[in-house]
Amino acid sequence: MWHQQELRLAPRPRGFHLITDEVSSAVSGLRDLSVGLLHLQLLHTSASLTLNENADPDVRHDLDAFLRERIPGDLPYFRHTLEGPDDMPAHVCASLLGTQLTLAVRNGRLSLGTWQGIWLGEHRDHGGARRLIATLQGE
Amino acid sequence: MWHQQELRLAPRPRGFHLITDEVSSAVSGLRDLSVGLLHLQLLHTSASLTLNENADPDVRHDLDAFLRERIPGDLPYFRHTLEGPDDMPAHVCASLLGTQLTLAVRNGRLSLGTWQGIWLGEHRDHGGARRLIATLQGE
Amino acid sequence: MWHQQELRLAPRPRGFHLITDEVSSAVSGLRDLSVGLLHLQLLHTSASLTLNENADPDVRHDLDAFLRERIPGDLPYFRHTLEGPDDMPAHVCASLLGTQLTLAVRNGRLSLGTWQGIWLGEHRDHGGARRLIATLQGE
Numbered sequence: 112m113w114h115q116q117e118l119r120l121a122p123r124p125r126g127f128h129l130i131t132d133e134v135s136s137a138v139s140g141l142r143d144l145s146v147g148l149l150h151l152q153l154l155h156t157s158a159s160l161t162l163n164e165n166a167d168p169d170v171r172h173d174l175d176a177f178l179r180e181r182i183p184g185d186l187p188y189f190r191h192t193l194e195g196p197d198d199m200p201a202h203v204c205a206s207l208l209g210t211q212l213t214l215a216v217r218n219g220r221l222s223l224g225t226w227q228g229i230w231l232g233e234h235r236d237h238g239g240a241r242r243l244i245a246t247l248q249g250e
Numbered sequence: 251m252w253h254q255q256e257l258r259l260a261p262r263p264r265g266f267h268l269i270t271d272e273v274s275s276a277v278s279g280l281r282d283l284s285v286g287l288l289h290l291q292l293l294h295t296s297a298s299l300t301l302n303e304n305a306d307p308d309v310r311h312d313l314d315a316f317l318r319e320r321i322p323g324d325l326p327y328f329r330h331t332l333e334g335p336d337d338m339p340a341h342v343c344a345s346l347l348g349t350q351l352t353l354a355v356r357n358g359r360l361s362l363g364t365w366q367g368i369w370l371g372e373h374r375d376h377g378g379a380r381r382l383i384a385t386l387q388g389e
Numbered sequence: 390m391w392h393q394q395e396l397r398l399a400p401r402p403r404g405f406h407l408i409t410d411e412v413s414s415a416v417s418g419l420r421d422l423s424v425g426l427l428h429l430q431l432l433h434t435s436a437s438l439t440l441n442e443n444a445d446p447d448v449r450h451d452l453d454a455f456l457r458e459r460i461p462g463d464l465p466y467f468r469h470t471l472e473g474p475d476d477m478p479a480h481v482c483a484s485l486l487g488t489q490l491t492l493a494v495r496n497g498r499l500s501l502g503t504w505q506g507i508w509l510g511e512h513r514d515h516g517g518a519r520r521l522i523a524t525l526q527g528e
Contacts, residue, residue: 113424113425113527113528114424115424115493115495146252146253146254146385147252147385148289148385148387150426150491150493152491152492152493152500153502154500154501154502154503154505155502155504155505156440156441156442156448156502156504156505161345161348162295162344162345162349162350163295163341163344163345164295164341167330169329169330170295170330170338170341172329172330173325173327173328173329173330173338173341173342174341174342174345176325176327176328177321177325177327177328177342180325180327181320181459182455186451186454186455186458188451188454188455188458189451189454189455190447190450190451191445191447191448191450191451199448199451202441202442202448202451202452203451203452203455205440205441206439206440206441206452206486206508207346207485207486208345208346209348209439209487210440210505211440211490211491211492212350213289213291213350213352213491214291214350215254215289215291215383215385217254217383222291222293222383223293224292224293224294224295224381225293226294226295227293227294227295227349230345242502244493244495244500246424246425246426246493248426249252250252285391285392285393285524286391286524287428287524287526300484300487301434301483301484301488301489302434302480302483302484303434303480306469308468308469309434309469309477309480311468311469312464312466312467312468312469312477312480312481313480313481313484315464315466315467316460316464316466316467316481319464319466320459346485347484347485348487351489352428352430352489352491353430353489354393354428354430354522354524356393356522361430361432361522362432363431363432363433363434363520364432365433365434366432366433366434366488369484388391389391
């Protein structure tokens, strides 16, 4: 069984956002699978997808603060600066964190650890809505 | 053909550990596939999975030393500090390195390069046993 | 439907290189799929695969410049130094950026965003030809 659809995530401020429930409920056919995989791919190069802590929002704050400090936008060797100082750091974050994830599915649900959630990394100041392709397969 | 199981990795000290053989021998059905994919997903947010050098253990030492130096636990803007100074760096490593991997399978074996091995990144001082979901599919 | 093949990428200088067209045209059977996934796995530990901007080459320059500055080869605690000062940084980049990618396929093409392309990260000064396994599945 294959199912593929495009999801649209509403605009969010710069930082990390928990999207586990939004994605799980939007993916058609997830409940019908006993075993399978869900592949998620952002269609952007200045946002990211990653698995991390689903409880304390401070973890999301801290990772964002760390990346802002360690990947500044005004490095003297940066040439891709026309779109503003938040743009090139966003490209760096997209590659360091990744823009696609594959997740185990079992008994109609994502097989996440107790503390795991799906994070959207919004790395632009005004990134707007983000689109992703969800591809579900299994039996 | 789909096969999914949970694996348990014994507790290991902080650092990187080669788990290729342990994972390969534990995954049921791997030998029966002529072509396929093996998906591995840690169920934790303070450890990681990555592909890297399978020979010289100094590579594992050096990556761990680099991450310890560059991602300290006492950054002034870190708020998620209650679980100790090794905790927030572990969350950062989990997202930078990733907690899931998909690996090519051919003729009953993982199709790894000559020098490639699967590394478990244990980023806590006392992380304990780690669980992962292995999902195998192919024909 | 499963299809698996090995691709060989010609030697490239250190830095990031756009390989979307080379990979897409080399993968047999891609045009025949209405929905599916393409998995790419480098067989090396000193190069990387990532999705990022397909237009302005300055983005590729800037990410490479950032990684060269932030991951130098002469750190005092590095032990794996026999193969030269470009080697250990290459291993770090391989794990931070990743060496495998899974990509959505729709209507016989990769479902990439308007600005997304597949980048090969060549992190050695003289890395030589790079091999990867392409595994295609779908219906």
